[in-house]
Amino acid sequence: MISQNIYFDHNATTRLDENVLQAMLPFFTEHYQNPGSSHLAGLTVNESLDHAYWQVADLIGSRPDEVVFTSGATESINLAVRGISNGERNHLITLSAEHKAVLDTIKDHTGKNNSACSILPVQDDGLVDPELLEEAITDKTLLVSIMLVNNETGTIQDIKRISELVHAKGAFLLCDATQAVGKIPVNVQELGIDMMAFSAHKFYGPKGVGALYISRSVKKYLEPQITGGGQQKNRRSGTLNVPGIIGMAKACEIAKENMDRNTAYVGILRDDLESRLLKIEGTAVNGSVEHRIFNTSNMIFKNVFSELLIMALQHISVSSGSACSSVTTEPSHVLKGLGLSDEDALCSIRFSLGKDNTKEEIDVVVRRISELVAQFREG
Incomplete structure (x- = not known):
């Protein structure tokens, strides 16, 4: 459900x-x-x-x-x-x-x-x-x-x-x-x-x-x-x-009692989400893949502005960066520090998962983002 x-x-x-x-x-x-x-x-x-x-x-x-x-x-x-x-x-x-x-x-x-x-x-x-x-x-x-x-x-x-x-x-x-x-x-x-x-x-x-x-x-x-x-x-x-x-x-x-279990469970969900989204053309992961916490994936969707994508996702909550900086439409200083252009930084989405997320939610998010990215690029 x-x-x-x-x-x-x-x-x-x-x-x-x-x-x-x-x-x-x-x-x-x-x-x-x-x-x-x-x-x-x-x-x-x-x-x-x-x-x-x-x-x-x-x-x-x-x-x-x-x-x-x-x-x-x-x-x-x-x-x-x-x-x-x-x-x-x-x-x-x-x-x-x-x-x-x-x-x-x-x-x-x-x-x-x-x-x-x-x-x-x-x-x-x-x-x-x-x-x-x-x-x-x-x-x-x-x-x-x-x-x-x-x-x-x-x-x-x-x-x-x-x-x-x-x-x-x-x-x-x-x-x-x-x-x-x-x-x-x-x-x-x-x-x-x-x-x-x-x-x-x-x-x-x-x-x-x-x-x-x-x-x-x-x-x-x-x-x-x-x-x-x-x-x-x-x-x-x-x-x-x-x-x-x-x-x-x-x-x-x-947190101490459940850390190992949460790490394993959420890590599987994040990897599943990321691997499936990477199949979309013009998509890549920002930052280190090897030295990274298990619940986070910051991804670029070329030529699709994250602000528009986030609005179109409606009841699916994702982020374009830090919540403390979300009131601005300027490119993330973190992503620019990695060498991304202003446009690519503004086309990036942060997915950060938690212990209550499910495999079924991954399916919904992947399907919806795939549809929206295709629509925006066609438009």
């Missing part, structure tokens, strides 16, 4: 898992008290929060006291970029294919603080050239920010190797892992990450809540950006979003 709506845009957001919802509901009604209160009811809520720190830390291989809850990855990135300082080091490095949350924040921060930033290009497969990165890091470099999984193409960077290059020069590594956490194994200790941002709503948790991992080696160099109240050991003040945090923690628990 196929739903009226087919959703292939899971990199933008995901449907809240029913078990996550059930875990959250009591904290809207029965356990609504402020966890900062000293009465028994408040202390009881605080105990639940303590458990939530453990659940999130368990998913990413950190200690609970290295997790700071935020409103999402964008706030986490802002805290990391704007809050970090270390003597005379004032040089920041990132990649041209990063999310706007990183690019815009770094540009704004360095512009206001008499510091410098280097925005490195990526190769045509979306990966950074390690030699280029190594050359760019100097004794003035404070922070290197490179995402683990690209939100548009699904390209996976070799973060462990990158961290070795960064640490060899005495700099810190910030990793935007928004598209990775909850989908693939992420262990901050093994990867050598100093700070890591992620959001709950990318892996079937609630919107409006995320976290920043801050390693113990970085804590003393990070200044809070939201003050007034001293919550979370003065690292991020404000009354905590208890229902959201509980939901995020439950989503982390579920």
Whole structure:
């Protein structure tokens, strides 16, 4: 049985898992008290929060006291970029294919603080050239920010190797892992990450809540950006979003339990979708095929503008790129960074699948896109 709506845009957001919802509901009604209160009811809520720190830390291989809850990855990135300082080091490095949350924040921060930033290009497969990165890091470099999984193409960077290059020069590594956490194994200790941002709503948790991992080696160099109240050991003040945090923690628990199964199942669906769409003339995959997350396929349909195709698909939800940039009709900066022309970038579609998709939905999408591409090209 196929739903009226087919959703292939899971990199933008995901449907809240029913078990996550059930875990959250009591904290809207029965356990609504402020966890900062000293009465028994408040202390009881605080105990639940303590458990939530453990659940999130368990998913990413950190200690609970290295997790700071935020409103999402964008706030986490802002805290990391704007809050970090270390003597005379004032040089920041990132990649041209990063999310706007990183690019815009770094540009704004360095512009206001008499510091410098280097925005490195990526190769045509979306990966950074390690030699280029190594050359760019100097004794003035404070922070290197490179995402683990690209939100548009699904390209996976070799973060462990990158961290070795960064640490060899005495700099810190910030990793935007928004598209990775909850989908693939992420262990901050093994990867050598100093700070890591992620959001709950990318892996079937609630919107409006995320976290920043801050390693113990970085804590003393990070200044809070939201003050007034001293919550979370003065690292991020404000009354905590208890229902959201509980939901995020439950989503982390579920993700860890089901990761292998979801990877295998969704990977088969994505490969089936991609292989069949590639049979359409003038179609190709953007970015690395070998170094890519299992649920994402970014494809170009030559001479068919994605905006028109998306509108014509109606109840089939796909994307032309980042949800945060979808209000513009400009070509994706990520795809242009891979060497695509403006026209080809504007003819590209991102398919990002999730655990609730089905083989029957793949059949519908392939058939409908094949029909529409033929119609647009004939027209």
